[in-house]
């Protein structure tokens with residue numbers, strides 16, 4: 001239906017609220033079958049972008065095409081083919097778990113019998129079959145999020161939008177959500193998600209844009225972004241007492257870059273163990289030393305001078 005064209009095409013996309021520009025002229029292109037992410041801190045403009053893509057918030061300026069259609073003109077037709085998992089759960093507490101799906105299916109004109117069968121399949125997919133008859137309220141946060149994901153799939157969408165799918169969930173619940181999203185990916189479903197968790201972006205996204213202050217500061221696969229904007233390894237050093245900043249000069253020349261944070265100093269290096277040996281040769285005695293691989297957090301820090309999650 002989209003003739004091999006991107007499912008989402010945005011050029012110079014802008015969202016303003018009064019004088020405030022939340023999304024400041026971004027270009028995005030999402031292809032069928034990929035998992036695409038918007039990564040950025042709170043306030044970066046991710047949700048505002050998602051809401052324009054979801055056709056629930058009008059575009060201020062720029063061009064946006066979803067599934068080849070114009071949200072201004074074809075909002076209802078686009079929405080019929082989207083699955084949306086919003087940031088805050090908006091399940092109906094009056095209904096049972098299964099009814100939340102069947103009732104939602106009716107908005108899309110899905111016949112009752114088909115809706116019931118689909119609800120059963122989806123509850124199985126999100127591992128909530130046993131809770132089908134219970135009310136929503138007693139469900140855990142992770143269960144509610146899985147139910148919201150199931151609800152987003154009721155209309156067999158071409159494109160699934162997930163706004164911070166695991167924010168507020170504990171680690172175990174997050175992993176369960178990730179695991180279901182992996183399965184959807186394997187089934188070829190196109191996923192677009194926002195997140196401020198770099199590990200989530202690294203795990204789930206084939207491609208992503210890093211957003212800050214309404215703009216895109218980098219774009220690529222997690223691996224490309226790390227290769228382009230960081231070194232292979234990072235040494236995290238924590239020094240006792242004095243400010244970490246005081247050690248920057250003493251560490252100069254070790255690796256590519258020295259980055260002081262309030263509680264530690266990061267050394268961007270290709271060989272972490274060799275760098276640690278040099279630190280000891282200079283008679284510096286950090287309280288703790290950690291050698292790790294570079295992550296998207298390092299990419300964000302390099303591009304913006306700030307950490308992604310405080």
Ligand SMILES: Nc1ncnc2c1ncn2[C@@H]1O[C@H](COP(=O)(O)OP(=O)(O)OP(=O)(O)O)[C@@H](O)[C@H]1O
Pocket residue numbers: 017020021022040041042043044045046047048049196
């Ligand atoms: N309806 C609105 N009216 C005024 N300002 C808004 C509105 N919605 C969002 N904003 C502002 O736009 C900026 C971007 O918000 P947005 O929700 O898109 O960011 P985000 O990257 O999704 O962050 P979060 O993770 O906090 O949702 C923020 O500064 C926010 O306060």
